[in-house]
Amino acid sequence: xxxxxxxxxxxxxxxxxxxxxxxxxxxxxxxxxxxxxxxxxxxxxxxxxxxxxxxxxxxxxxxxxxxxxxxxxxxxxxxxxxxxxxxxxxxxxxxxxxxxxxxxxxxxxxxxxxxxxxxxxxxxxxxxxxxxxxxxxxxxxxxxxxxxxxxxxxxxxxxxxxxxxxxxxxxxxxxxxxxxxxxxxxxxxxxxxxxxxxxxxxxxxxxxxxxxxxxxxxxxxxxxxxxxxxxxxxxxxxxxxxxxxxxxxxxxxxxxxxxxxxxxxxxxxxxxxxxxxxxxxxxxxxxxxxxxxxxxxxxxxxxxxxxxxxxxxxxxxxxxxxxxxxxxxxxxxxxxxxxxxxxxxxxxxxxxxx
Numbered sequence: 001x002x003x004x005x006x007x008x009x010x011x012x013x014x015x016x017x018x019x020x021x022x023x024x025x026x027x028x029x030x031x032x033x034x035x036x037x038x039x040x041x042x043x044x045x046x047x048x049x050x051x052x053x054x055x056x057x058x059x060x061x062x063x064x065x066x067x068x069x070x071x072x073x074x075x076x077x078x079x080x081x082x083x084x085x086x087x088x089x090x091x092x093x094x095x096x097x098x099x100x101x102x103x104x105x106x107x108x109x110x111x112x113x114x115x116x117x118x119x120x121x122x123x124x125x126x127x128x129x130x131x132x133x134x135x136x137x138x139x140x141x142x143x144x145x146x147x148x149x150x151x152x153x154x155x156x157x158x159x160x161x162x163x164x165x166x167x168x169x170x171x172x173x174x175x176x177x178x179x180x181x182x183x184x185x186x187x188x189x190x191x192x193x194x195x196x197x198x199x200x201x202x203x204x205x206x207x208x209x210x211x212x213x214x215x216x217x218x219x220x221x222x223x224x225x226x227x228x229x230x231x232x233x234x235x236x237x238x239x240x241x242x243x244x245x246x247x248x249x250x251x252x253x254x255x256x257x258x259x260x261x262x263x264x265x266x267x268x269x270x271x272x273x274x275x276x277x278x279x280x281x282x283x284x285x286x287x288x289x290x291x292x293x294x295x296x297x298x299x300x301x302x303x304x305x306x307x308x309x310x311x312x313x314x315x316x317x318x319x320x321x322x323x324x325x326x327x328x329x330x331x332x333x334x335x336x337x338x339x340x341x342x343x344x345x346x347x348x349x350x351x352x353x354x
Contacts, residue, residue, distance in 0.1 A: 013064075013065075014032060017065055018030060018032075021039055021056060024052040024055055024056055025046055025049070025052055025053075026042075026046055028042065036078055037078070038076060038077075038079075039076065039078075040077075041075050042075060050183070050327040053067065053182075053183075053324050053327075054183065054324070057153075057323060057324075061082070061180075064081060065080065065082060066079070066180060067079045067080075067323060068323040068324070069324050069325065087157065087178060092160070093157070093159065093160055096161045097161050099163040100135065100170050101131060101135065103169035103170060104126075104130060104131035104135060104170050105126045105130075105131045106169060107126070108130025108131045108251075109122040109127075109130075110122075110222075110223050111225065111244065113220060113222050113223065114218055114221060114222055115218060115220075115246065116216075117220070126247065129212065129251070130250065130251045131169070131251075133248055133252065134168075134170070134251040134254055135161070137254075138170070138172060138198070138258065139161075139173065141173070141195065141198030142174065142194060144194040144196060145190055145191075148193035149175075149190050152186050152189065153179075154177060154190065156175050156178060157175050157178065159174070160173060160175070161173045162174070167225070168254055172258055172262075180322070180323050182322055182323050182324060183324040184327060184329050185327060185329055185330070186322065188273070188274050188277035188329065188333045191270045191271070191273030191277065192274055192340050194262065195259050195340055199256075199259050199343050201255070202256055202259070205248070206232075206236065206238060206252050207236075209246065210238045210241075210249070212246065213240070213241050213246035217242075218242050223244065224243070224244045225244070225250065226353065226354035228352055230253075230256050230346060230348060230349045231345065232347060235346060256347040257352055259344075260344055260348040261308065263341075263343065263347075264290055264294075264308070265286050265287060266287055266294075266312040267311070267315040269312075271340070272312075272319050274340060275319070276319040277322075277333070278333070278337045284319065287318070290312075291309045291313065291317060294308055294309035294312070302353065304352070304353075
């Protein structure tokens, strides 16, 4: 028997929400509070709970309500009023893109100056052989996240590029998810989409860079960035033919390094999303272990890993759960996780800069 306990109702849409939920889920008790609705249910009465919850989420989130499940002792569906958030407009994306384009062209021209005596040509080379391929890889990575999120009805921003005044001209890019992630499956799919697309974009560019490096002989040794190359270069039998390294070789190397860094199962990184989706709450233990490893290899091999560990601590090592933390993951999602693990292993370099 359904028992409805009405508190003080402060939102006129609550009755509509109740009707929507009752149409999809069989609840034995409904409690109405000032800013939340609580539906208590039995799993046995709702054999298609995972599918029905996702239908609810797609209907309620645009209305300004966030549904989420909790199954600690009793099975509860909570619907809460979402807080209004003012997001940055696309002008910010454009400004950051232009700044990152300028900074990557500048640093690309510095590395390209080893291959030409003309300042104008070095700027052109900096764009064609460094900035363009690098920003293409980073942009495709973020668009992978964006389009998978859009497919799953999760609102997301366009990519934000991060300009950086040293060494490479950029600190990467990111998108902002403007809706909560619905379930563990979506965590894996959204988290893995970017690295997979970015990694696949690196492959043809790797061969193109390998070909182009032979067309432009070294004429100067002005700036040399000494780097180690990941395993994937050995697998394809490709490596730098020149010292200093040709700018496009460097750009693709950055693309692989960015893939590896993002796939670390840590905090809000892509790997953190994948690990949370795959392992559930147990992923927190993995996050602690990875942070300890980052500090160890940061002290022993490359200090940059320590900064990544600090980033993980700052962002929080305990990954927040999805709205539905109880939906089962499929064999397909396990295979996705295995695929990105292989990508990480062939892209990771313990000491990227010598």
